[in-house]
Amino acid sequence: MIDHAKLEPVLRGYQAYFSQHWLHGEDFKWEAAQQFHDHWNIDAADFGGMFKEATAKVFSLLDTGYAYPRAMILDFAAADCEATRTMFRSLFDESIGLSQRIAAFQAAAESLRIKYNDGSWNNHYQNTSAISVYLWLQFPDKYYAYRYAVSRDIAKELNFDAPPKRDGSIDSLLNSYRLYDELRTALSQNTAVTQMIRSAIDAAPAGKYWPDTHWNIAAIDLGFYLSRYYLQEQTVAQKESEWFPSKADYDPGITTEQWISLLNDPSVFTQNALRIMKCMLDYGGQATCKQLAIKYGEAAGFYNMGSSSLARRVVEKTNCPLMPRDSENSRWWPVLYTGKSADSKEDGSYIWRLRDELIQALKKTDLSHIPLYSVSSEKDSTSPRHYWWLTASPKIWQFSDLKVGEEQSYTLYNESGHKRRIFQNILDAKAGDPVICYEANPVKKVVALAKITQENNGKELYFEKIENLISPIEYSTLKDCPELEKMEFFVQQNGSLFKLSEGEYNFILDLIREENPAPVRSIASNAYTKSDFLNSVFLSEPRYDVLVSLLRRKKNVILQGAPGVGKTYAAKRLAYSMMGQADSSRVEFVQFHQNYSYEDFMLGYRPDGSGFKLTEGVFYRFCQKASNDPDREYFFLIDEINRGNLSKIFGELMMLIESDHRGEKITLAYNGMPFYVPENLYIIGMMNTADRSLAMIDYALRRRFSFFEMEPAFTSEGFQNYQSALDNETFNALVEQVKALNREITADASLGSGFRIGHSYFCLADPAACTADWMRSVVEFDLLPTLAEYWFDAPDKLHRWEENLRGVFNDD
Known part of the structure; x- marks a missing residue:
């Protein structure tokens, strides 16, 4: 049973959604069902052509992302028209049990794939989701288009007693049908919703939409709304509820026009008050006092106390209501702002957001005469400057x-x-x-x-x-x-x-x-700590301490490891953590390749239009930059360090980069000027251990670097926390398969641990992007091509892992 009390707000939201989306693409489900019945003919001479026309309006319900069931049916029909026709004839035979029909359809599809495979048919894609669409198209008043992710969301939100499993089984499909039956029954009893849908269908030209007299298609559409929109709206509403006070709790009742009048009253909005408002507006309408202080100058108290004083004057001028609060100061700011606690990554402890009416008034008020930044006055000098x-x-x-x-x-x-x-x-x-x-x-x-x-x-x-x-x-x-x-x-x-x-x-x-652009010190607000590193780079604290110790002692470290272990990602954040600040101006990044030269790296002659000009390379310039700022650390990152001719690229730097020779000068042959590598500069190289095409790194250079192994971090505490936060069953299953894959790669005598699959393939900045399509893309376009290179001479092993990895998605 579903929770009907929790369904009520969903139905209310669906009414607003339907009116906005019906004629903007979401009517395709009703149109697809009618299109199918207008063109379906099981006995058509050209079955493939007929199927293509009958399913022309289905769109995302079949071929989406990295699953192509409709395209495969067309391929099957081209290869064996009669066998494909027979598949559908049996599927639509209602005298046979549903479970038996679905199983037989999948078996027939696999037989066709094996029989006619030209090397490109790695999957027949006829999973329970695709088959549910065929059944629904043929019997739109009886069946439903099933998606595991959608059914899962409906079941979870409405407390359904038998949520579907991600195993792709027929039982999960049948449970979802039961779930949709309950959803359809509840929807059909809501007069407002049914009248709304009926009016939309009746208003269309005759024959465009399936009549949907049993409301099955409406139930499908309602389910998609709940999964794709309603839950997202709830998340947004939850975030909005974090702001205090809400309109219901407190509203000073000042309109935009009244705020404009107040903004032009110097007895209320002094110059300092106007400056605070201009800073808030410039910052995006919300900020902590500390954020404002860092960007625009003054102390945080200037914005804190200035806002409270301004609010007092507003209350005195307007007699607007005042919200009772625990402390004297906190009684006033709600007149101007709503607020919430800042998260751990933001400077300051509390964020203020300008009230809507005030922000509109500020946008309509001329503040061009108000300075945005603090101007520090210098003492007058009595003697002229030379x-x-x-x-x-x-x-x-x-x-x-x-x-x-x-x-x-x-x-x-x-x-x-x-x-x-x-x-x-x-x-x-x-x-x-x-x-x-x-x-x-x-x-x-x-x-x-x-x-x-x-x-x-x-x-x-x-x-x-x-x-x-x-x-x-x-x-x-x-x-x-x-x-x-x-x-x-x-x-x-x-x-x-x-x-x-x-x-x-x-x-x-x-x-x-x-x-030579003037050196600019970045604002010290973007602090980056050891904890920040450990939270984002899935490395244990002891290993981090060892890595930092190596780099501080040796000055030069190479991060080596399998593809996808996050070497480049870790390198930049290692630099930030050692600097204590995410300051990209103190980090330089290059990538070596076979044609990279000393002239690119250090110094050389380059054409300048009228001849050749002696030009400084990236490392030369970065060393000079670091030497200009000796009290702070600088980091030079070299990706694919073993791809270049290292003796040729480094030249005389072989000695200068050694920790014992930092600061020592040599005269460069090109310009005759002294040069040294400053002590505050660190070099971090990255090397892929799975690239068989590369030569061993130069032994002379190897002696000058410490080598640190980066390993796949699927079992690390950080990755497991990340995985747990995603709360995605498909993702969990995929990770388990990759862990098993890594064990087999490690045991393979021709490969070994240096060829394992790294965790960074599976890391996302936005958890909402962890979709089945994204995971399929990782498998199809990252993992499988890599395995094809690894096991080019072991097709059976490759095929087994293709099935293992693709099998994770069979139920979607």
């Missing part, structure tokens, strides 16, 4: 000898005791002045930026290197700019510290920034 060009002679010293953040002294007198040239410049330099750093011949490039940290004390002044230029600026580039022709350095190059005008400095800085 700008400097500092030249280093590589034969004596180099800017590359300094690390970012390192302070260096600069003497007022040379080794002979004489004043340095343009002595007045040294006297004029003040703390805070910006400096352009240039290295003379043979480098002849602007290579860094610095600032004066201490003005002269009679003997020396001090400057601090603040940024390495990832792409240094050529002397020739600057010399050819007419805007710089009067620059002191170009007019008179004798000396070291040259004055720049503000315009000259800004012009050079613009050229620098075209090739």
Whole structure:
């Protein structure tokens, strides 16, 4: 028996759904039944052509996703028209028991598949679901179109005493028929629903729809609505109910027009109040105070207390009702917002959402004059700011000898005791002045930026290197700019510290920034912890600790393992967890291949339209980026690391990447400049152990990396929690088959554990996407092609696993 009390709201919802969807595609069930009866002729000379026309309106009830029962019937008819005709003649013979007919139909389909298989017929697809559609089309007032997933949802929601099983059995189909019979009976007794459906059918041209006098098709449609729409609506309603207070609990009663009037009243909405509202609107209409503080500035209390104060003024102005709350502060914010607790991944503990009327009023109010971001005022300086060009002679010293953040002294007198040239410049330099750093011949490039940290004390002044230029600026580039022709350095190059005008400095800085975007520190709000890693990468905590320890000690780690164990996924999140922040700006990703070269990786000449230009590679640029930020960690990820010619790609880096040689400089042959791999940079490589086409990794490189095995994590606590949350019987059955498959792969002498199937094939960000079609796609287009490559010389073993994996879906 079904729970009729739980069916009542479903029927009410169905009435609204029906009126919206009937003429937008959902009328096809009634049309399909009529189409079938208009064209069905069991004795037609061209049975296949007749079947195709008779089922032309069935659409998703037959061929969907990765099951093709209708297409297979057409293939069977083309191969053996009479045998196919006989199958249907027997199926529709009501003098024979239903269970016997279904079993005979499936047996006949398998016989045809085996007899006429040209190598592409791996499945006849005539499961109980497809057969139920044939029966329903022939007898639309007696049978129903059955889907296991739909019947399961109906049974669960309405507390049916015999829910279907996912075993694809005839018994499950018969139980579902009993379920639909009860659903049809209840629907037929609801006058509002039946009159609505009857009116829709009668309004159509005569003969378009099956009359559905017994309401079987209506029951099918109601079941689809419950499974596909009603349950989703309930989920949305549940999430909406989390917001407090509801309209029924409390409503200040302020209309959109009244809010607009209040927004234009400066005694209510002060500048700060308007700014809080603008920030909330810009953030999407809902946010925690901490989220607003992180993005727009100010402390969280600015938004918290500012909102409460604003609400007080609104109440004083309008005399609107006030909701009683436990604390003084929490009495006020419901005037402006509804709220709910933030989840663990959001900054802050409580989310506010602008009331609908207020958000509409804000959209209609001009807030262009209200600043969005906090502006911090700087103290006025009584002394003018200067700008400097500092030249280093590589034969004596180099800017590359300094690390970012390192302070260096600069003497007022040379080794002979004489004043340095343009002595007045040294006297004029003040703390805070910006400096352009240039290295003379043979480098002849602007290579860094610095600032004066201490003005002269009679003997020396001090400057601090603040940024390495990832792409240094050529002397020739600057010399050819007419805007710089009067620059002191170009007019008179004798000396070291040259004055720049503000315009000259800004012009050079613009050229620098075209090739070297200003380093931007990401907002520290997107924290990423060890717990976040363990929750998303199904690795045990002890194994995680070992991996982090290896990487911190060795600086270089290769994650190796079978396909689909999540090596790339884990690598990025390992970086985030070690940084403590999901900051993609500090993670670089490349993939090696057979044609990848040192020039791509480090440095080389490339055509630039008029010749060849020396161009920095991705690793060179990333090392410079990391060296500009020595207090934070950077991670360089290399996918398919064993696909490249590693000795050719790494070149002299073979030594520099070693943990013991980090920070040591060598002079690069291409540009003659010193280079080092900074200590705050880690390298994570990924290697697929199941790729037989690849050579062994270079032994010289192997010595410089630690190797960490990533394994399928089906039995890990994290994956089991993920699997349990999906609560999907088909998924559970598929995972069990894959676990058994992995055991056989491990035992296979020609394969071994490195060829197992990984868990990442089965990981989804959205649990709602875990559908039978998605799982079929994984089996058909990921797993089976892999097994075909593994067992190309063992067709029996391959066929057995094809049946095992496809068999999971036989009941859908």
